[in-house]
Amino acid sequence: MAMTLSQKRQTFSVFRYAILTVWLCIVAFPMFWMVGTSFKPDREWFSWPPVYITENATLRNYAIVWANINEYTKADGAHIDPKTGELSQYTQSLQRPWTALRNSTIIAGLATTLAVIFGSVLAYGVSRHQILSESRMFQLLMLRMVPPIVLIAPISLWYRQIGLLDTITGLVILYFLTSLPYAVWMSKSFIDEVPREMEQAAEILGASRWRTIWEVVLPLVRSGLVATFLFILILTWSEYLLALLLSKAEVLTLPVELSKYQGSTEGRVYGRQAALSVGITIPLVFVGLIIRKHLARGFSFGMVRR
Amino acid sequence: MSRIELKDLRKEFGNTVAVNDLNLTIEDGEFIVLVGPSGCGKTTTLRMIAGFEDPTSGQIELDGKIVNDLEPRDRDLGMVFQSHALFPHKNVADNIVFGLRMQNVGKEEQLKKLHEVSELVRISHLLTKMPGQCSGGESQRIALARTLVTEPSNFLLDEPLSSLDAKLRRELRAECDRLHAELQKTFVYVTHDQEEAMTLADRIVVMDLGEIVQMGSPIDIYSDPVSYFVADFFGNPAMNLIEGEFFKEGDGIEFRSDSFNVSVPASYNNMTPGKGTFGIRPENVNVSSSKGDGSRKIGLVEPLGKDTLLYFETTATRPFVAIVDGTESYSAGEPVELTFPDENMFLFDSNGDRIRS
Ligand SMILES: Nc1ncnc2c1ncn2[C@@H]1O[C@H](COP(=O)(O)OP(=O)(O)O)[C@@H](O)[C@H]1O
Ligand SMILES: [Mg+2]
Numbered sequence: 274m275a276m277t278l279s280q281k282r283q284t285f286s287v288f289r290y291a292i293l294t295v296w297l298c299i300v301a302f303p304m305f306w307m308v309g310t311s312f313k314p315d316r317e318w319f320s321w322p323p324v325y326i327t328e329n330a331t332l333r334n335y336a337i338v339w340a341n342i343n344e345y346t347k348a349d350g351a352h353i354d355p356k357t358g359e360l361s362q363y364t365q366s367l368q369r370p371w372t373a374l375r376n377s378t379i380i381a382g383l384a385t386t387l388a389v390i391f392g393s394v395l396a397y398g399v400s401r402h403q404i405l406s407e408s409r410m411f412q413l414l415m416l417r418m419v420p421p422i423v424l425i426a427p428i429s430l431w432y433r434q435i436g437l438l439d440t441i442t443g444l445v446i447l448y449f450l451t452s453l454p455y456a457v458w459m460s461k462s463f464i465d466e467v468p469r470e471m472e473q474a475a476e477i478l479g480a481s482r483w484r485t486i487w488e489v490v491l492p493l494v495r496s497g498l499v500a501t502f503l504f505i506l507i508l509t510w511s512e513y514l515l516a517l518l519l520s521k522a523e524v525l526t527l528p529v530e531l532s533k534y535q536g537s538t539e540g541r542v543y544g545r546q547a548a549l550s551v552g553i554t555i556p557l558v559f560v561g562l563i564i565r566k567h568l569a570r571g572f573s574f575g576m577v578r579r
Numbered sequence: 580m581s582r583i584e585l586k587d588l589r590k591e592f593g594n595t596v597a598v599n600d601l602n603l604t605i606e607d608g609e610f611i612v613l614v615g616p617s618g619c620g621k622t623t624t625l626r627m628i629a630g631f632e633d634p635t636s637g638q639i640e641l642d643g644k645i646v647n648d649l650e651p652r653d654r655d656l657g658m659v660f661q662s663h664a665l666f667p668h669k670n671v672a673d674n675i676v677f678g679l680r681m682q683n684v685g686k687e688e689q690l691k692k693l694h695e696v697s698e699l700v701r702i703s704h705l706l707t708k709m710p711g712q713c714s715g716g717e718s719q720r721i722a723l724a725r726t727l728v729t730e731p732s733n734f735l736l737d738e739p740l741s742s743l744d745a746k747l748r749r750e751l752r753a754e755c756d757r758l759h760a761e762l763q764k765t766f767v768y769v770t771h772d773q774e775e776a777m778t779l780a781d782r783i784v785v786m787d788l789g790e791i792v793q794m795g796s797p798i799d800i801y802s803d804p805v806s807y808f809v810a811d812f813f814g815n816p817a818m819n820l821i822e823g824e825f826f827k828e829g830d831g832i833e834f835r836s837d838s839f840n841v842s843v844p845a846s847y848n849n850m851t852p853g854k855g856t857f858g859i860r861p862e863n864v865n866v867s868s869s870k871g872d873g874s875r876k877i878g879l880v881e882p883l884g885k886d887t888l889l890y891f892e893t894t895a896t897r898p899f900v901a902i903v904d905g906t907e908s909y910s911a912g913e914p915v916e917l918t919f920p921d922e923n924m925f926l927f928d929s930n931g932d933r934i935r936s
Contacts, residue, residue: 384819473631474664478652478729479681492668 307554311335311547318543334548338534339370373530378556380441380526384448389502391449392456393464397490399457400464401472410458417454418428425518432519439523447515452505459461459504460512463497464490499567507557581607581630581655581765583733588637590623590789597623599789600637609648609758610766614776615786616812621769624786625735628767629658641733652681657726658735660748661742663718665710666850672706678729678831699761702752723758731763740775752778767909773813777801785809807931810858816888816900818858818925825852825926834926838893844921855934858925861888864901865918866909872916891917909910 275282310318312330321449397402428437428447437443467490475485513528520529531553534546561568583605590598598620605611608751613621627634628639630651631843639646646654657908665674679689697703700720705713713721714865719739726734740748756779759766770776776783776798785792785800785808793805804810810818823836832843832850834857841857843850866889869875878898884905891899901917903909926934 468662468664470660470662470664471666473629473651474658474660474725475666475677475681477629477654477656477658478678478725479652480677481652484681489666 306545307550310543311551313544331504334544338545338548369525370530373525373527376524377527380444384445384509385506387449388452388456388505392453393460393498396461396464397516400461405442413454421514429519439521441524448509455505456501460498463494467493496567496570499564584640589616589635591635596789608763608765610781612768612780613778614770614785619786620789622737625737625769627736630654655732657731659722659726659739661738665721667710671708675725675728692728693746696724700724714918715743717783736768738770804844805933807856807927810925816861818860819899820856820858821882822856824854827852850934854929856927859919861900861902863923864902866901867916869914874916877909877911877913880909880911
């Protein structure tokens, strides 16, 4: 029997939701596993058959990672290696998640804010006054295509010379510069959407250049800039390689901290890593929630009605 | 008192000459319409007056003052854009008072003017809506109100009605006329629609390829076009224009083409023979019942009520059109005689320039 048009539409829409659901499951599974593992006791981390939802949920991983408490902690707070009875090296290296969180917040927050501000100003200039030619814009993007590993040697040498190695400033500058191309490209795509005539209408009605930008351009690109901010924040927040190699001891960021959760004696301590990962993810989710009303509009890349 | 003067105004974009040494004086309170085909430089001219484009050379004077280097907001102009350019994130009332806010007009004064102007353009019921919720015609009125409320001496309008449907266009055209009559301000109005130009303008400026082809009152332009281009552009249905050749016949001149042979009036006897065009407006064609040779068969009859259009096949792509009174009855295939009154003939040479008697 032939289907009517509305039946066809319905079938299509069911099909589409089915695909989206499958896709969502695939994407969400690692997150589910991460959260699940963070509540599992040690023996369930890699038990077989796998434990999907633990019946022995515990906060132990969180306690150890974030509050630095476990059954081996002595009354005075020193850590004892359970096997040797000595003060443990590896537990000592695990003692700084809050420092890492603070560093990551400062570094990613500052670098992202700077990148979005400078990037959007630059993008405005490119969009409206062609301050960078088309080919310059592509060069800017190509710059970002250079694998970070190539930069490491010269930059760490140079950073050592000028005293930026292993400093917050050093990482902020580097993250700012590496995310600037994204910031310019993304915010330009939003600024391009604002018709010039809109600005000119404001201008001829008596608005100064700044007033025009403040009252007309900015409100129209706000969602776009917020989306750009989150995109870059995620990149800088989870950047690992540069942070690992340019910060030796002092400036530890969360991704680097995360990598340290493998003891020589115990192998990878998955539950602890998961507990830390959850902690790393929460701020991003939080930021996402605060700005969620902008995201749907911002990421649709076509917010301004002409 | 406000007078706009353009002196040798020129604008080039790379190799394109958009506006070619334009000279034009627009008097205070005049409704002037720049009209011409798409790409002839109307918008560019308007944008130079507004200050959004820098002229390549030449001068723009307002009240005798050169304003080339003045910012748009300092030129005492209001502009209505083709796209309306309403601010989508502000509601209608905020859109309208925007200009007043920029001029630091007090809150109470703003409200008073807002209500005055929304009465004037009849949008009082829309004030709390967002522009996205308004129709094309409403947006147009809002854009007008936003410009009117700041009371500039000159209004620049770039094809303000081109995005609307035919009925709305007629309605808002009448509105523009009314506003001009009420405000007594200078209007510079750009359009590619000859009908809009004819109905609105005190003076029409016909442009082509960045140059002014002809200036004058609508009736001047209609009855005395300087070229083939102007003759063809104005009038609906358009003037019948027949390509052919002028020959010397004894003392007189004879026009010959595939479809028509016409004896040119004696007043043209001094013209140079050669290729050219013969033109006659459809309403000037006399149609009478056929008697003998020279008769032509009506191809198509189109009754419009008051008038009836008769179409005749020719070798050219455009059919020959005659307008007759709606009360006369004709039918397709009927043979008729066409005659052209001497005083209504237009002759153009091979360059398209008008040949005068
Ligand atoms: N910003 C621009 N850059 C390059 N060429 C332009 C620009 N604006 C207009 N032109 C060219 O100038 C000519 C006149 O354009 P315009 O003034 O917009 O014509 P109109 O408004 O009469 O349709 C056209 O050939 C157009 O392509
Ligand atoms: Mg135009």
